[in-house]
Each structure stands twice: as C-alpha cells, then as structure tokens.
Amino acid sequence: MNLIEQIDQWSRKTPGRNAHISDGQTLTYAELTQRSNALAESLSKQLPADHSPIAVQGHKEPEMLIAFLGIVKSGHPYIPLDSSLPSQRVETILETAKAAMLLTPDQVKELVKPSQADPSTHSIHHPAPEDAWYIIFTSGSTGEPKGVVITCGCLESFIHWISCEHDFAEGAETFLNQAPFSFDLSVMDLYASLVSGGTLFSLTKDMIADPKRLFQVLRHSEISCWVSTPSFAQFCLTEPAFKEQMIPQVKKFWFCGETLAPEVAGSLLERFPKAEVWNTYGPTEATVATTSIRITQEIIKRYSPLPVGKPKPDCEIHILENGADVKSGERGEIVIAGPNVSAGYIHRPDLTERAFYQVNHMRAYRTGDLGHYQDGYLFFDGRMDFQIKLHGYRIEIGDIENNLHALTSVRDAVVIPIMKNNKADYLAAFVVLKERMNKSDFEITRTLKRELGGRLPDYMIPRKFIFVEQFPMTHNGKADRRKLAEGLK
Numbered sequence: 001m002n003l004i005e006q007i008d009q010w011s012r013k014t015p016g017r018n019a020h021i022s023d024g025q026t027l028t029y030a031e032l033t034q035r036s037n038a039l040a041e042s043l044s045k046q047l048p049a050d051h052s053p054i055a056v057q058g059h060k061e062p063e064m065l066i067a068f069l070g071i072v073k074s075g076h077p078y079i080p081l082d083s084s085l086p087s088q089r090v091e092t093i094l095e096t097a098k099a100a101m102l103l104t105p106d107q108v109k110e111l112v113k114p115s116q117a118d119p120s121t122h123s124i125h126h127p128a129p130e131d132a133w134y135i136i137f138t139s140g141s142t143g144e145p146k147g148v149v150i151t152c153g154c155l156e157s158f159i160h161w162i163s164c165e166h167d168f169a170e171g172a173e174t175f176l177n178q179a180p181f182s183f184d185l186s187v188m189d190l191y192a193s194l195v196s197g198g199t200l201f202s203l204t205k206d207m208i209a210d211p212k213r214l215f216q217v218l219r220h221s222e223i224s225c226w227v228s229t230p231s232f233a234q235f236c237l238t239e240p241a242f243k244e245q246m247i248p249q250v251k252k253f254w255f256c257g258e259t260l261a262p263e264v265a266g267s268l269l270e271r272f273p274k275a276e277v278w279n280t281y282g283p284t285e286a287t288v289a290t291t292s293i294r295i296t297q298e299i300i301k302r303y304s305p306l307p308v309g310k311p312k313p314d315c316e317i318h319i320l321e322n323g324a325d326v327k328s329g330e331r332g333e334i335v336i337a338g339p340n341v342s343a344g345y346i347h348r349p350d351l352t353e354r355a356f357y358q359v360n361h362m363r364a365y366r367t368g369d370l371g372h373y374q375d376g377y378l379f380f381d382g383r384m385d386f387q388i389k390l391h392g393y394r395i396e397i398g399d400i401e402n403n404l405h406a407l408t409s410v411r412d413a414v415v416i417p418i419m420k421n422n423k424a425d426y427l428a429a430f431v432v433l434k435e436r437m438n439k440s441d442f443e444i445t446r447t448l449k450r451e452l453g454g455r456l457p458d459y460m461i462p463r464k465f466i467f468v469e470q471f472p473m474t475h476n477g478k479a480d481r482r483k484l485a486e487g488l489k
C-alpha cells in the first residue's frame with residue numbers, strides 16, 4: 001500500500017473516527033478523504049499537471065490536513081506556511097518556490113463545498129517515490145529561506161521506520177501536535193497518526209500562550225503519543241499538576257529538534273512512570289529524524305549529555321573531519337546518507353550542491369552539526385556555526401550547554417555569545433534551576449561557575465548567569481535565543 005492508500009483506508013475502516021481535533025473543530029476520516037479528493041479534483045482542473053508546488057497558509061485548522069492531502073492527490077507538492085509568517089516572508093517563499101498558488105483554509109472550505117456528485121477517485125494522483133510530497137522552508141544562515149524538497153520516498157522511509165519501531169495500536173492512538181505545520185517536527189505526529197488511523201490533537205498558539213487553558217485542554221485530550229520540542233515539555237513541567245493524573249493515557253514522549261536535557265527526561269519519567277521517553281535527532285533535510293533512543297533512568301545515570309541514539313536501519317551516519325571519516329569516538333561533522341535524505345533545495349542548485357552529495361550510492365547531507373559516537377550511540381555536540389572565537393579561543397557553544405546540563409542543580413541551560421563590534425565579547429548563560437534554593441543569584445552563580453570550572457577551561461565559563469523560570473519559545477517551540485539575547489541589551 002502506498003501512503004495515500006494507507007491513509008485513505010481509514011475512511012472505510014473507521015469513517016467516523018476523528019482524524020483531527022483542533023480547538024473544538026473535528027474532522028473525521030470519511031470527511032478527510034472525501035474533501036481531499038474534492039480538492040484534488042478542483043485543483044487538477046485549474047492547474048497544469050506540472051508538479052509545481054502549492055502553498056497553504058493557516059494554523060491548526062482541519063482544512064490544513066485537507067489541503068496537504070488534496071494537493072498531493074492533485075499531483076503537486078505542498079508548502080505548509082503558518083499564519084504567523086509575515087507577508088514579506090511569504091512573498092519571498094512563493095517566489096523562490098515558483099508556487100502555482102497560495103491557499104488559505106477559507107479557500108479550501110470553498111473549494112471542497114459538497115458538490116452534487118462525489119468527487120471521482122480515478123483522477124487521484126499517487127506520487128512515485130521520486131515525486132516531491134512537501135517542501136518545508138527553513139531559515140538559511142544568510143537569512144534567505146531555503147525550501148527543502150521531501151519526496152514521497154523520503155517520507156515513506158521515515159514513516160516505515162517509526163511505525164516499525166513503535167508499533168502504534170491501529171485506530172486507537174491520539175497524537176499531540178504541538179509544532180506548527182511549517183516546522184517538520186509536525187510531520188512526525190501528523191503522518192504517524194494518519195497512517196495508523198489515529199487522531200491528531202492540535203494545540204493552537206493561543207492555547208499555548210494561556211497556561212491555564214493549555215492544561216485544561218491537555219486534561220481532556222486523551223493523548224497517548226506526545227510529540228513536541230523539549231522546550232515545550234520543559235515549559236509544561238513548570239506546572240506541578242503536569243503528571244500522569246493529568247494525561248493518564250500517555251505512553252510515549254518523543255522529542256526532536258533541540259537538546260533534550262537529562263533533567264527534563266528524568267522528571268518526565270518520574271511524573272509519568274508508565275510512559276517511555278524517546279530522544280530523536282535529525283534535520284529537516286533528512287526528513288524529521290534519523291536517529292532514536294529510548295531514554296531510561298539507566299541511560300540518564302550513565303550519560304550526560306544524553307545520546308541521540310542509533311541511525312534508522314536503512315541509512316548511514318558518518319562523522320567527518322576534512323572530508324574523511326574520523327577515528328571511532330572522535331568528533332566531526334555529522335553526515336547523513338540514506339533514502340530519507342532530501343532531493344535538495346528547490347530552485348537552488350548552488351546551495352544543493354554545497355550540502356548534498358553521494359556516499360556509498362546513497363544521497364548524503366552535510367548537517368553542519370558536530371557529533372561523535374560512544375558505545376554505539378551518536379551524541380550531538382552542537383552546531384558548527386555555533387562555533388565562536390572568544391578572545392582568540394575557539395569555543396563550541398553546545399559544549400558549554402552540555403556541561404551545564406550535567407550539573408545537578410540545572411534543569412536546562414542556553415548559552416549566548418554577547419556581541420560587541422561584530423565580535424563575541426563575553427558569554428551569558430540563561431539557566432532554569434531545578435529548585436531555587438534559599439540562595440542569592442550571586443551565590444548560585446558562584447557555585448555554578450565553580451562546578452563548571454571542574455569540567456571546562458576558564459575561557460569557556462560564561463561571565464554572566466541569568467536565572468529564569470522558563471525560556472521564551474520560538475513559534476516552533478524551541479528556546480528563543482534571539483529574544484534571550486535581546487533581553488540583555
């Protein structure tokens with residue numbers, strides 16, 4: 001069965017089951033199939049069959065799911081854009097992608113209005129493995145957005161892996177959808193849910209901005225599979241009632257997109273004793289995640305920072321330094337090779353050529369991430385472009401953060417270089433403490449500096465420590481480094 005058939009089968013097996021719940025709106029599997037077929041038919045009539053992408057801008061409306069499937073069924077890839085995106089950015093994306101059109105949830109509603117006849121299914125396009133399924137725009141380091149083309153083959157490889165690893169109960173799971181659809185973390189919950197006949201339970205940005213409402217919503221969500229950034233879970237953990245009694249059905253937590261602090265994983269295991277915690281790692285360019293590991297108390301005791309796991313079986317991870325594999329255990333750039341690696345950046349052959357190449361007859365991607373292997377597990381050691389020079393010393397910001405995470409009183413930490421005249425002037429550490437203790441900031445700073453001094457050279461110890469209850473989050477749910485830095489100006 002191809003992906004379209006895997007999803008559409010639920011409209012026959014469990015037509016009345018909710019495929020999506022979002023802020024009181026529901027969409028059943030029967031409605032999802034019927035409306036996405038209708039949209040496909042309408043789009044096929046309007047547009048040439050040239051595989052040009054179609055953008056869809058909204059938030060968590062059920063029409064987003066209808067649009068994603070309808071666009072693919074019409075023979076085009078979709079570009080998910082969140083409603084929070086400024087119009088200038090949307091313009092740049094549409095131009096870069098040479099998008100055929102931009103749809104909104106209201107337009108989707110119009111296009112799928114029940115017609116007299118059921119849409120014919122013979123016009124439904126079933127993408128070939130090399131056909132683009134979606135294109136997600138990430139921010140390039142130059143500030144120009146890059147459109148990562150994910151083919152049907154990439155997505156199938158990813159979904160096959162997580163379905164085998166997790167053996168979802170068919171037609172019985174509820175997946176948390178925290179990330180906006182424009183962030184590829186959402187692909188994990190969206191498609192894991194749709195292929196297993198599950199229910200996708202979306203949180204809107206308004207809910208997330210209102211903790212009282214958020215926890216009320218979670219209480220009634222019946223979520224069994226939690227997918228979010230670690231920052232979002234860290235934020236939820238600030239609420240003492242966030243524990244098993246609040247969401248008794250939760251059996252798994254999956255994380256991706258940023259470092260999972262041992263303390264966050266440990267707190268979740270304590271508060272949700274029946275649930276598993278998984279750390280996964282990967283860039284958008286390799287379809288959501290490429291490595292995974294179940295984080296147990298034993299793993300937490302043994303490793304700090306936590307490992308990001310082992311590669312999925314159909315792909316290879318290489319650690320390279322100056323183009324050659326490093327010796328076992330040494331640090332280098334993480335290169336991912338396999339069927340989940342993207343076709344490249346849309347209409348940017350220059351950028352594609354720089355980042356993608358062939359390894360052992362597989363498509364490979366240079367991640368720009370540093371990593372090393374230990375005991376067969378991959379460890380993420382920070383971004384190569386988070387490498388700074390401070391007073392002549394070469395420093396990996398990720399290295400300092402990992403060592404801060406390892407201190408017993410630290411729940412989470414983010415380190416930011418403070419710039420002066422375009423040069424790093426000093427380092428500031430933003431720290432969430434496990435408990436405030438009855439000490440002044442000055443005393444806590446002194447203790448942390450002393451503890452860190454036992455693990456790192458002096459020039460890597462942040463000058464300033466700022467204690468916060470939680471980090472501001474980007475729209476994607478990652479710690480917002482820019483906002484933290486701005487707070488210091």
Ligand code: AMP
Pocket residue numbers: 138184185255256257258259260279280281282283284285308367369380382383
């Ligand atoms: P994105 O393409 O937005 O998903 O961001 C991908 C980047 O997030 C990766 O290249 C890493 O730098 C970082 N990342 C993803 N997963 C993890 C993880 N489990 N631990 C630490 N960093 C991660």
